[in-house]
Amino acid sequence: MSTDHHSLVAHQFDDAEQQQEAxxxxxxxxxxxxxxxxxxxxxxxxxxxNKYPGAFQAxxxxxxxxxxxxxxxxxxxxxxxxxxxxxxxxLGKQKLVFWxxxxxxxxxxxxxxxxxxxxxxxxxxHHVPGPNFEYHGEFANEVNxxxxxxxxxxxxxxxxxxxxxMIVGAxxxxxxxxxxRAGAFSQAYYAPVEMFGLYWHFVDIVWIFLYPLLYxxxxxx
Amino acid sequence: MSESHEAHHHIVPIPIYVAIFAxxxxxxxxxxxxxxxxxxxxxxxxxxAIAAFKASLVVLYFMHxxxxxxxxQLASVLGFVWLAILLGMTSSGIFTRDWIxxxxxxxxxxxxxxxxxxxxxxxxxxxxxxxxxxxx
Amino acid sequence: METTSSSLxxxxxxxxxxxxxxxxxxxxxxxxxxxxxxxxxxxxxxxxFMMGGVYAALIRLELLTPAGDxxxxxxxxxxxxxxxxxxxxxxxxxxxxxxxxxxxxPLMIGARDVAFPRLxxxxxxLLVIGGLTAASALLTGGVDTGWTFYAPLSSRYANxxxxxxxxxxxxxGFSSILTGLNFVITIHKMRAPGLTWFRLPLMVWAIYAxxxxxxxxxxxxxxxxxxxxxxxxFGVGIFDPALGGDPILFExxxxxxxxxxxxxxxxxxxxxxxxxxSCFSKKAIFGYRIIAYSSLAIxxxxxxxxxxxxxxxxxxxxxxLVFSLLTMLIAVPTAIKIFGWLATMWGGSVELATPMLYAMxxxxxxxxxxxxxxxLAAMGLDVHVHDTYFIVAHFHYVMVGSAIxxxxxxxxxxxxxxxxxxxxxxLAKVAAVLVFVGFNLTFFPQFVVGYLGMPRRYHxxxxxxxxxxxxxxxxxxxLGIAYLLPLLYFPYSLFKGEKVGANPWGAKGLEWETxxxxxxxxxxxxxxxxxxxxxxxKEGEPVVH
Numbered sequence: 001m002s003t004d005h006h007s008l009v010a011h012q013f014d015d016a017e018q019q020q021e022a023x024x025x026x027x028x029x030x031x032x033x034x035x036x037x038x039x040x041x042x043x044x045x046x047x048x049x050n051k052y053p054g055a056f057q058a059x060x061x062x063x064x065x066x067x068x069x070x071x072x073x074x075x076x077x078x079x080x081x082x083x084x085x086x087x088x089x090x091l092g093k094q095k096l097v098f099w100x101x102x103x104x105x106x107x108x109x110x111x112x113x114x115x116x117x118x119x120x121x122x123x124x125x126h127h128v129p130g131p132n133f134e135y136h137g138e139f140a141n142e143v144n145x146x147x148x149x150x151x152x153x154x155x156x157x158x159x160x161x162x163x164x165x166m167i168v169g170a171x172x173x174x175x176x177x178x179x180x181r182a183g184a185f186s187q188a189y190y191a192p193v194e195m196f197g198l199y200w201h202f203v204d205i206v207w208i209f210l211y212p213l214l215y216x217x218x219x220x221x
Numbered sequence: 222m223s224e225s226h227e228a229h230h231h232i233v234p235i236p237i238y239v240a241i242f243a244x245x246x247x248x249x250x251x252x253x254x255x256x257x258x259x260x261x262x263x264x265x266x267x268x269x270a271i272a273a274f275k276a277s278l279v280v281l282y283f284m285h286x287x288x289x290x291x292x293x294q295l296a297s298v299l300g301f302v303w304l305a306i307l308l309g310m311t312s313s314g315i316f317t318r319d320w321i322x323x324x325x326x327x328x329x330x331x332x333x334x335x336x337x338x339x340x341x342x343x344x345x346x347x348x349x350x351x352x353x354x355x356x357x
Numbered sequence: 358m359e360t361t362s363s364s365l366x367x368x369x370x371x372x373x374x375x376x377x378x379x380x381x382x383x384x385x386x387x388x389x390x391x392x393x394x395x396x397x398x399x400x401x402x403x404x405x406f407m408m409g410g411v412y413a414a415l416i417r418l419e420l421l422t423p424a425g426d427x428x429x430x431x432x433x434x435x436x437x438x439x440x441x442x443x444x445x446x447x448x449x450x451x452x453x454x455x456x457x458x459x460x461x462x463p464l465m466i467g468a469r470d471v472a473f474p475r476l477x478x479x480x481x482x483l484l485v486i487g488g489l490t491a492a493s494a495l496l497t498g499g500v501d502t503g504w505t506f507y508a509p510l511s512s513r514y515a516n517x518x519x520x521x522x523x524x525x526x527x528x529x530g531f532s533s534i535l536t537g538l539n540f541v542i543t544i545h546k547m548r549a550p551g552l553t554w555f556r557l558p559l560m561v562w563a564i565y566a567x568x569x570x571x572x573x574x575x576x577x578x579x580x581x582x583x584x585x586x587x588x589x590x591f592g593v594g595i596f597d598p599a600l601g602g603d604p605i606l607f608e609x610x611x612x613x614x615x616x617x618x619x620x621x622x623x624x625x626x627x628x629x630x631x632x633x634x635s636c637f638s639k640k641a642i643f644g645y646r647i648i649a650y651s652s653l654a655i656x657x658x659x660x661x662x663x664x665x666x667x668x669x670x671x672x673x674x675x676x677x678l679v680f681s682l683l684t685m686l687i688a689v690p691t692a693i694k695i696f697g698w699l700a701t702m703w704g705g706s707v708e709l710a711t712p713m714l715y716a717m718x719x720x721x722x723x724x725x726x727x728x729x730x731x732x733l734a735a736m737g738l739d740v741h742v743h744d745t746y747f748i749v750a751h752f753h754y755v756m757v758g759s760a761i762x763x764x765x766x767x768x769x770x771x772x773x774x775x776x777x778x779x780x781x782x783x784l785a786k787v788a789a790v791l792v793f794v795g796f797n798l799t800f801f802p803q804f805v806v807g808y809l810g811m812p813r814r815y816h817x818x819x820x821x822x823x824x825x826x827x828x829x830x831x832x833x834x835x836l837g838i839a840y841l842l843p844l845l846y847f848p849y850s851l852f853k854g855e856k857v858g859a860n861p862w863g864a865k866g867l868e869w870e871t872x873x874x875x876x877x878x879x880x881x882x883x884x885x886x887x888x889x890x891x892x893x894x895k896e897g898e899p900v901v902h
Contacts, residue, residue, distance in 0.1 A: 009304045011546070012463075012470035014883075020474045022546040026297035029538045035300030035575040041308055042581030044595055047606055062557055067255065072249045080242040083283045090232050120272050129324070131594040143301075146594070146601045153593040157584070201283045212268035218254035220264065243719055292545065293415040303573045310676070314664065318605070318673035 003185040020191050026194045031202050034165075038206055041158050045213060048154065053218075056140035057127045059151030062127060064118065068215040069115050072207060078107030079204040086197040087097055092187030098180045101173060104200065108170050115163055122152070129153040141153035162210060165203045172196055231288035241282045248275050367466055372880070374874040389474035390877055393408045396775070397481050399768075402456060403844075405447040405488055405786070411835065412440035417833040420826045422770060425817035433816035434501035435517065436481065441504030442495065446526045449760055450618060453543030453625035454540065454571075457767045460775060462540060464868035464875060465558050467549025467595075467884040471637045472542040483532035483656070493524025494518035500899065503814065506613070508596030508607040510860055512588040519822050523582045530582075533621075537571025540564055549867070550690060550887035557864050559642060559892050560670045562649040565629025566656035570624075573660070576613035608670055612663035620659040622756055623723075626763025627694055630716055633770050634698045635865040637713035638705025641891040644697045651690035658687045677736055684734035691727055695720060710862070714789040715766035719759055726754030729804065745815075746808030750800045757794055765792065765843070767883045772847070773861045776856030777873040780846050791839035798832025814838075827895045865891055 013019040049056045085100035126134040129152050135145040176196055179185065185193060252271050260267060281287040286297045377394045385393060415436050419427040428436060459477065463470050473478050494500055498518040502511040506526075511519050544565045548557070584595050585607070594600020596607040635642045642648065664672055664680030698720060707713070729751040731738050744746065769789075773779050806825035811818050818826070860869040871880050 010474075011878075012468065012472065012474065018546055020543050022288075024293060024544045025296060026473060026538060028293055029234075029541055032296065032300035033534055033538070033572055035304055035576075036307070036573060037576040037580050039304040040577050043302070043308055043311055043610065044584065044606060046308060047315055047597075047603060050312070050316065051603070052601070060375070063257075069249065069253050076242065076245045079245075080278065082240065083238050083242075084235075087233065087238065122226065130591045144601070149593060150595070150601055153591075153595065154589070159369060185273060185289065187393055198284055201279050202346055203304050208275045208279070209269075209272045209852065211250055211264075212256065212272055216252065218264075218267060220259040221258040264441045299573075303660070305615055307577065309680075310661065310664070311606070312677035314609065314673040315605060316470070316673075318671065319676045341446070 005219055023191045023195055027198045036203060042122050043081060045154050048150055054139060055143040055147030056151050057218035058137055060069045061146045062137055063215045065215050067083055067114055068211050071111050072211045073114065074107050075204045075207050079201050080102045082197050089185060089190035089193040094180055095184065097193065098177060101177050105170060105173050107167055112163065112166055127152050158210055161208050169203055173203045193218045235280060237282060243280050244278060297333055360499055362562035371836040372876055374872060376874050378877045384514045389478055391459050391463050391471050391477060392875065394477055394481055395456055398455040398459060401485055402452060403450055409440055409448055412436050416440060416838065417830040419816050421830045422817050422822050423820045428816055431501065432818050433451045435499030436467055437814060438500045438503055440494040442491055442522060445504050447491065449622045449756055451484060451763050454564055455536055457771065458540060458625065461868055462769060464879055465561050465866060466552055467867045467880060468547035469878050471539050472547055473539050476539050480532045480694050483528050487525045487528030487532060490523050490528060494521035494525060505611060507586060508585055508604055512585055513597050520586055523586050527579055527582050530579045533571050534575045535772050537568035539575060540568040541572060546849060549884050549886055554884055555646065556890055559648055560654045562627035563624045567621050567624045570621050570656050570659065574614045574617040577610060581610040583704060605671055605755060611710055612666045616663035616666060620655055620874040622760040624655060626760050629763045629767040630698055630719060633712045633716045633766050635891045635893065636862055637704045637708045637710055639692050639893050640701055640705035641893055642697065643700035648697045650696055651693045654686060654690040657731065657732040660686060666737055668736050669743045681734055681736045688731055695724060711785040711789055712766045712770035714786060715762050717767065719766060720807035722735050722754050722758030722762060724783060726758055728826040742807060744812055745807035746803040746811045746813055749813050750803035750807055753800045760770060773857045774868060776851055776871050777856060778850050779861065780850040780854055780856050784842065784846050788842035790837050795832050795835030797837050799829050802828040835891060865893060
């Protein structure tokens, strides 16, 4: 076994185990940078939600709870299928790895489809920040539309950065599916599948926070 | 070598994945449900607590951190600790800056007042001097 | 683990080193060898340093006379912004980690390369692309916001090529993140057998602490600059108070990165000091563990002091008190290092070689820079000298007087390792002394004139300040000549310098055990480490030199 995957160990590493550990730690270090990248947006959100609670409630009420909830569920499905893909990669069952990746890609695409529908809805209702922004919702008499615009700015920034991560992830996933089909992975070497799994779950975690932060503000009133 | 390789890659049984998956879906439902109940200021706290719990499940089981090395476990926490520094120190500063006696020029408006326009624009120019007398 | 080693054939002719392993421009531009990437960084950063230096020369010429005669105020704004943007984002941040770190880190830990060589090359390309982007902004229209890009000046009022400069800084940020990430993993996972954490050279500890900061801080400035660009593009107020935004939020987010960035510049220089001072005192470093821990302490504390840049910005006075106290705390681990180096020199066999001259200059300049930092940490004094030349002098003592001195010391120390040849030693010593003299002549008068009330960022000033500015400009000329000398004698030494062996300084450390210049694979066999770092002579034993 040690001979056939020796070529898969890059020259700077002594063995596959060292390479695997370096890759895992590298991926986690990358995810730390991602947490802090989204962290800047969450900081801005925290400050302005406290500064303009009414406008944030007003903006949030313009979002569709059901669609956001459905998307949360869809992403959890995709995370589950990805976890299963990594599981079968550990066991070396490449066919199952491939089909669970297909499932992950399908759910990921469904999420993006719903997002496109939601964005379109915002464009139609002039909820895109900029010169054409308008707000005539149920709190129109109580809040400054400028501050509702700020909510939508953060909504588009946060969901937009998240969607970019989904699109990049889908691209990498397709590439990995080709590699699986070409027989690039084995029970001894599947690090790329595992690393991609970490990334995909992280993107899911971001949405787990974004959903209540954006869609569920002051729903009880 | 292959033993140590296996030892580093604990294989999680499928029922655990399914259980986590089901829990995540149920908790999503709970998040929506509690959002429609009135807990006052606690609504956001409850929502974030549920989200944090869901995120922990994903990190521990889907991302295998429960079975990973100490170093990976540390790395999985480090980002959130630094995020807490950023959020904690910045917001404590922004939320306490109008406590001081004198008006710094563009203190936070508790309501979404249209007054933001003229107040804030002036403050941007005079804010720097305004803080200084408060020190003495 | 040692099995990979013995298969290398013993050659009869001189073995190729990393410089002679392959030839041609392509073999350099597509190299994955950390040593070649280090050389690429040296060339790139030297270019950016000279561009930034031209801006500095313009500033000093303008300030020679009290009247704003050489540059209009708009042109002057663009000049100091160009100087700041280039020097901070494209010279000082990558300076020691990307050049010396790249070349030395795998050698110091006995590895064949960094953990991710392709990522390493990508980092260099990102820095070049980012640098060219920013340089194009500075040359076509310029940027007049200062290197801090404060909003809403940068989002609303500035009419230069702000967006392009922001994109450049953003790209360079990713270069920095990838370098840091690469080094953290390399230090964790690639150490040679027997090289435990507490046998690592202190330079490696310093680079480790630096890399952590790069990974943890840089993403925040990336998102900050993104938000700023979006605000400028779409006119939505995240930071502009006239639109309901919060300018203090920008300053918090900006300094959350940009204060730790000062430690990205200075920590690797601390690492260089530990190597150079122990080598030229021929003595084990005093207090190894506490110097190692102090690097981590500085990295961690560096994240919770950023508000001291904002004492007069409208930041909460209560938070200001906290920041003031925390800033003073950071002097403790910093002073520990200084005392450690002085104690290392005490009783040692001190040799005044060029790297040591720079190192001793570093200690002097950093002490002044660090202690004036403590003045500024006190809120009451900071209100008085904020935005004056006192600040300018303080951060130049830290960023030029310390970071660049550290870099020059490192360059002179490891140059024979890099190229197998020695530079003209006497000329190098003259340059080192000139740097020290020129630097102090330039920046010490700025402490005085700043305390007297001369504000920064104006192209004219009251005539009574002229004498200090004449000293400054004269000093800048000396400094400029002193920096030009290495540009002459280093290239000269590549061809005519005296050839040296593996260890010309008699230094300790794995990098001195391989050939000069090292072979592409660094070591002919994986080294096994059995002794502590800096095993020059035991404490208390007589030093034989």
